[in-house]
Amino acid sequence: MKQKIGVVGLGRGFMAMGQSLRHHPDVALAAAADPSPEARDRFSADFDLPTYESIEELCVQSDCNIVYIASPHQFHRSHVLTAAASDKHILLEKPMALTLADCDAIIEAVDEVGVAMVVGHTHAFDPPVQAMRKMISDGTYGRLRMINLWTYTDFLYRPRRPEELDTSAGGGILFNQLPHQMDVVRHIGGGLLKSVHARLGAWDDTRPTEGASVVMFEFQDGCFGAMTYSGYAHFLTSELNGGIGEGGLQVDDTGCGSARRRLQKLNGPDAESLLKRESGYAGKGLPDPSATALHPTFGTLIATCDKADIRHLPEGVGIYADHGKTVQSVSFGRGSENRSSVVDELVDAIRGVAPPVHDGRWAKATLEACLAVAKSNETGVPVSLEHQVALSKDKH
Ligand SMILES: NC(=O)c1ccc[n+]([C@@H]2O[C@H](COP(=O)([O-])OP(=O)(O)OC[C@H]3O[C@@H](n4cnc5c(N)ncnc54)[C@H](O)[C@@H]3O)[C@@H](O)[C@H]2O)c1
Missing domain, CATH: 3.40.50.720 (NAD(P)-binding Rossmann-like Domain)
Structure with missing residues (x-):
């Protein structure tokens, strides 16, 4: 039923x-x-x-x-x-x-x-991320040593409600984009982060919240890595994924800076809220079903193991090993949507x-790591984490 x-x-x-x-x-x-x-x-x-x-x-x-x-x-x-x-x-x-x-x-x-x-x-739910974790937990390519994730988007220049540009109300990348990156990295690495050391950038007074970050992280087992995010709408990492973006679809690339240019034509926050409503569900309804064999990408994600680098691709998982490169295709979930x-x-x-x-404990650990990014940025030193939980074994 x-x-x-x-x-x-x-x-x-x-x-x-x-x-x-x-x-x-x-x-x-x-x-x-x-x-x-x-x-x-x-x-x-x-x-x-x-x-x-x-x-x-x-x-x-x-x-x-x-x-x-x-x-x-x-x-x-x-x-x-x-x-x-x-x-x-x-x-x-x-x-x-x-x-x-x-x-x-x-x-x-x-x-x-x-x-x-x-x-x-x-994006930890993306099937290629899950497949990468399975290869890592099975030990297919040896021990996981390092994870790198780079994501460049137009996040900060999409039409926003006022609170989405106010960090204290949950705005900016800290509460909206780092949870994706942190969840992906924690999923690939098994969950148990030890510490983060981070810098945040808030560089546009007209969008007064954080739009960029670099986070260096370390897991309890010694695996380390870095995640970089920019939502400043110039370079987009979809370009490094054959044009495929977050929805698993070709990004409508009307040119570098197009998200900024669209906002420049508007007349203040009310016009922006209106654009958000008009281009949202009430105005447009649901987008077409994805009807694509390609997976969403959230930047460029590479996990370095002893015997291979493995990479999230729109087609599945790219494996770069001694014998050369192979691509393993990965199926969608039961509903075939992204x-x-x-x-x-x-x-x-x-x-x-x-x-x-x-579950709740997993997501709390992800929020803890995101809040620690803000603290590390303020204090300039690494922040240790206390509420991390391991990825439950039966679903690796
Ligand atoms: N996982 C993702 O990729 C993703 C993408 C977009 C949004 N989100 C999440 O979805 C949530 C909503 O964000 P959004 O971008 O859809 O915002 P939005 O402004 O586009 O839509 C919010 C909707 O909630 C309605 N709403 C406001 N108060 C409400 C209430 N008390 N009860 C019920 N509905 C209420 C609004 O009328 C509006 O229709 C956020 O937590 C956001 O992080 C997740």
């Missing part, structure tokens, strides 16, 4: 996840909640399903057994508490929350009721097939 999903928050997150929910063989959309009448109207027209103004109404009135929480970060804690109190299983968008105390409250609420929770999507593996993990947890890998 299909699991029934109620969506909370019909914005960009739902746009990115919607087709993976819609086309998964084990789940069906059942309802949605959003305070915006335009977003609710669009959902009713697209799916002919009930809509509500709030998560409270959705939890009481809808027959869904899963709630997908894709509301803005500041609501994640209260929305999980509401969903758990109604015995709903939970798919929670990243970042899990804005503080470790909120993560603890979420973990406690979910544990108390005994529902399943997966925190995602992050985020199907997120749904697989939650459904398997609900059905008792396997406990979730990316």
